[in-house]
Amino acid sequence: MPTPIPPLAVTAHTATSAAGSGLAALAQALRERRSGLRSNDFTATPLPCWIGRVDGLEQAPVPAEFAGLDCRNNRLAWAGLNQDGFLDAARTLVERHGSDRVAVVLGTSTGSIGATEQAYRELKPDGGFARAYRNFLLHSPHSLTAFVQRVLGTTGPACTVATACSSSAKVFAQAERLIRLGWADAAVVGGVDTLCGSVLFGFNALQLVSDEPCRPFDADRRGISIGEAAGFALLERAAAAPGAPRLLGWGESSDAHHMSSPHPQGLGARLAIADALARAGLDAAAVDYINLHGTATLANDAMEAAVVAELFAPSARASSTKGWTGHTLGAAGIVEAVISLIALEQGFVPGTLNSAQPDPACGPQLALDNEDRAPQVALSSSFGFGGNNAVLVFGQGGRA
Amino acid sequence: MSAVALRVLGVGVYAPGLPDWPTAAAALRGGHQPDTTTLPRPSPPLLPAAERRRAPETVLYAAQAAAEACAQAGLDPAVLPCIFASAQGDIAINDYMCATLASAPLELSPTKFHNSVHNAAVGYWSIATGCRAASTAISAWTSNFGNGLLEAALQAADCAAPVLLSVYDTAAVGALQSVIPFDCGFAAALVLAPDAPDGRGARLRLQPAAAQAIAGEPEADWACALRRRNASADALLLLQALAGAQPACVDIAAGPDFLLAAEVRP
Numbered sequence: 001m002p003t004p005i006p007p008l009a010v011t012a013h014t015a016t017s018a019a020g021s022g023l024a025a026l027a028q029a030l031r032e033r034r035s036g037l038r039s040n041d042f043t044a045t046p047l048p049c050w051i052g053r054v055d056g057l058e059q060a061p062v063p064a065e066f067a068g069l070d071c072r073n074n075r076l077a078w079a080g081l082n083q084d085g086f087l088d089a090a091r092t093l094v095e096r097h098g099s100d101r102v103a104v105v106l107g108t109s110t111g112s113i114g115a116t117e118q119a120y121r122e123l124k125p126d127g128g129f130a131r132a133y134r135n136f137l138l139h140s141p142h143s144l145t146a147f148v149q150r151v152l153g154t155t156g157p158a159c160t161v162a163t164a165c166s167s168s169a170k171v172f173a174q175a176e177r178l179i180r181l182g183w184a185d186a187a188v189v190g191g192v193d194t195l196c197g198s199v200l201f202g203f204n205a206l207q208l209v210s211d212e213p214c215r216p217f218d219a220d221r222r223g224i225s226i227g228e229a230a231g232f233a234l235l236e237r238a239a240a241a242p243g244a245p246r247l248l249g250w251g252e253s254s255d256a257h258h259m260s261s262p263h264p265q266g267l268g269a270r271l272a273i274a275d276a277l278a279r280a281g282l283d284a285a286a287v288d289y290i291n292l293h294g295t296a297t298l299a300n301d302a303m304e305a306a307v308v309a310e311l312f313a314p315s316a317r318a319s320s321t322k323g324w325t326g327h328t329l330g331a332a333g334i335v336e337a338v339i340s341l342i343a344l345e346q347g348f349v350p351g352t353l354n355s356a357q358p359d360p361a362c363g364p365q366l367a368l369d370n371e372d373r374a375p376q377v378a379l380s381s382s383f384g385f386g387g388n389n390a391v392l393v394f395g396q397g398g399r400a
Numbered sequence: 401m402s403a404v405a406l407r408v409l410g411v412g413v414y415a416p417g418l419p420d421w422p423t424a425a426a427a428l429r430g431g432h433q434p435d436t437t438t439l440p441r442p443s444p445p446l447l448p449a450a451e452r453r454r455a456p457e458t459v460l461y462a463a464q465a466a467a468e469a470c471a472q473a474g475l476d477p478a479v480l481p482c483i484f485a486s487a488q489g490d491i492a493i494n495d496y497m498c499a500t501l502a503s504a505p506l507e508l509s510p511t512k513f514h515n516s517v518h519n520a521a522v523g524y525w526s527i528a529t530g531c532r533a534a535s536t537a538i539s540a541w542t543s544n545f546g547n548g549l550l551e552a553a554l555q556a557a558d559c560a561a562p563v564l565l566s567v568y569d570t571a572a573v574g575a576l577q578s579v580i581p582f583d584c585g586f587a588a589a590l591v592l593a594p595d596a597p598d599g600r601g602a603r604l605r606l607q608p609a610a611a612q613a614i615a616g617e618p619e620a621d622w623a624c625a626l627r628r629r630n631a632s633a634d635a636l637l638l639l640q641a642l643a644g645a646q647p648a649c650v651d652i653a654a655g656p657d658f659l660l661a662a663e664v665r666p
Contacts, residue, residue, distance in 0.1 A: 116576075129576075135579070386527075
């Protein structure tokens with residue numbers, strides 16, 4: 001078992017998704033139980049499903065000096081950076097610590113593959129890419145992190161984590177190591193994923209997409225609704241901000257089971273939860289709120305329901321918020337970290353939207369309705385393809 | 401204060417003219433000029449036979465080098481946290497996905513889709529080896545090797561135990577050849593452990609390079625040429641130091657204006 005780590009301060013955070021741009025809009029949508037999902041109007045080839053689409057990106061290119069990296073994913077990154085004063089806070093952090101001492105660690109599943117898809121629809125007669133798509137970096141998974149690094153002007157560690165749906169949870173772990181081991185004094189973490197043909201038609205091919213808005217943990221759930229989102233957070237040593245919420249722990253594991261379905265007994269999930277709690281120096285009984293991965297696939301929710309029912313206190317509240325945002329894939333980790341921080345800071349627990357009849361495997365922890373509570377410790381789970389698991393533990397500021 | 405002291409317990413290589421680490425080490429010591437014109441499809445011993453036939457090329461390259469490094473280290477891959485790093489991921493699968501989406505999106509293969517994730521290689525590896533430790537799949541584009549090396553070093557320091565790093569990229573295919581200049585596959589793997597007085601293997605010490613440092617180049621022309629053909633061949637600079645009999649210091653690109661100073665003591 002890992003030993004406890006010094007908590008880090010989360011000194012800024014923000015999220016932009018179909019459920020709203022910025023913290024206030026997201027919190028309001030959560031409180032009003034207003035879903036961001038809509039009937040699919042994204043794909044040229046009709047695909048009957050529901051999506052979490054962020055409005056306005058088509059008319060909002062990135063600033064001209066970054067035009068070589070303009071694409072839907074980096075547009076959403078730019079939109080997300082400009083919420084909640086995050087960009088100013090990040091630039092201030094870079095000025096304070098120095099450009100080489102602020103790490104940038106971001107997660108994405110498909111990055112700017114939407115631009116690559118578009119290039120294939122507009123190939124030149126010789127079969128090559130048209131001039132507008134000739135930027136090599138635009139077609140790398142690292143496009144997102146390179147874009148954000150250029151915006152912030154950092155020259156320290158900068159890494160893209162691309163482990164499918166756990167990507168932007170794992171960035172907290174990697175950044176925490178960089179800070180604790182002395183390679184950075186602070187970090188910009190987060191993730192961005194956008195709607196694209198690859199994920200919409202890919203999950204459709206796997207028969208994992210619901211034809212109705214997703215209903216996590218409902219006995220009659222029919223699969224996922226895919227969404228897009230950007231989210232970011234700043235991590236600093238705890239002394240920098242005694243009152244800020246804390247990253248208390250993280251856990252990472254692998255299922256060693258299957259490429260596209262979780263271990264049925266949740267072996268990997270259990271390992272990641274145990275490691276995250278050990279790093280936080282907490283028992284499972286200390287967790288008051290669990291933001292579940294809760295994709296609304298049959299396999300994920302059955303596994304996760306059983307794990308949560310067994311491990312956590314009956315009084316803990318657990319919910320999946322994907323009914324608001326859709327499954328934002330590589331951005332899910334950061335979006336749900338931000339929702340966990342909203343729960344800690346605003347003293348309420350979001351329920352599970354669209355779901356009425358819980359799967360019998362669910363324990364008493366599953367919250368369907370919103371509840372006014374004041375959680376002290378929140379845990380967020382992310383489980384990705386390839387059996388890639390990450391779990392984060394957050395706590396109130398002011399803890400020892 | 402931030403220097404990381406490590407031991408290199410195992411090395412693996414699979415690249416044109418460099419089918420394994422002993423051959424690569426001999427060539428990097430100046431023993432012979434490898435024929436870097438061809439390379440057979442890898443057939444990594446730790447993958448099940450069915451996967452060896454049908455798995456995407458990135459999986460095969462990553463696993464080939466990883467298996468060799470684990471064997472040399474004498475460690476069970478099931479217990480090693482895995483850091484898999486690739487600048488581009490599986491280019492052939494991306495080509496298939498984008499071409500199919502442009503012509504017949506509803507005919508997309510579900511298997512190709514789940515193989516398209518950047519962590520497909522580490523996913524297949526962890527399944528084949530029964531590894532439930534942490535695994536990650538990262539990219540830092542053309543600074544992919546140095547970035548992966550740093551992440552692996554910090555994971556080894558964090559867990560105070562050996563970890564596996566595999567760095568790989570494959571040749572560009574299809575329309576992506578017009579933007580991605582890779583024309584051959586390349587994979588290198590290291591098993592890294594925290595340094596210990598009674599440890600085995602070459603010592604490797606990493607720290608941030610001085611502000612004005614510029615990335616080094618391997619000595620041999622053929623090695624420099626490979627670097628231009630595949631971003632992951634950046635590994636050759638460190639591999640040359642590991643192949644040598646004398647202590648060596650090399651500066652390795654880990655990002656824009658960010659380099660690692662690597663000190664190797666055999």
